[in-house]
Amino acid sequence: MNTNILFKIDKKTKDLAAKKAKNQGLTLSAFLRSVTKAYIDGDLDVEIEVSQKTGKSIEAGVREVQAGDTANHEDVFARLGV
Numbered sequence: 001m002n003t004n005i006l007f008k009i010d011k012k013t014k015d016l017a018a019k020k021a022k023n024q025g026l027t028l029s030a031f032l033r034s035v036t037k038a039y040i041d042g043d044l045d046v047e048i049e050v051s052q053k054t055g056k057s058i059e060a061g062v063r064e065v066q067a068g069d070t071a072n073h074e075d076v077f078a079r080l081g082v
Contacts, residue, residue, distance in 0.1 A: 014028070017031070
């Protein structure tokens with residue numbers, strides 16, 4: 001059974017990817033299926049670059065979790081008055 005994945009991407013990037021795939025004899029859909037399978041199979045690694053500010057925020061969050069400074073969802077909702 002197949003399913004659809006919808007995501008937003010700017011038109012220029014989509015068009016360039018489709019053109020490159022076509023030059024390699026693929027549709028954009030076939031290329032994306034291939035890349036997705038390679039990712040699942042561990043044949044493709046992805047690195048995500050974040051800004052220095054975001055990186056520091058993530059590091060601070062990791063330190064909080066490691067120190068046990070966390071709250072369950074009930075406490076968070078209570079603090080928010082939800």
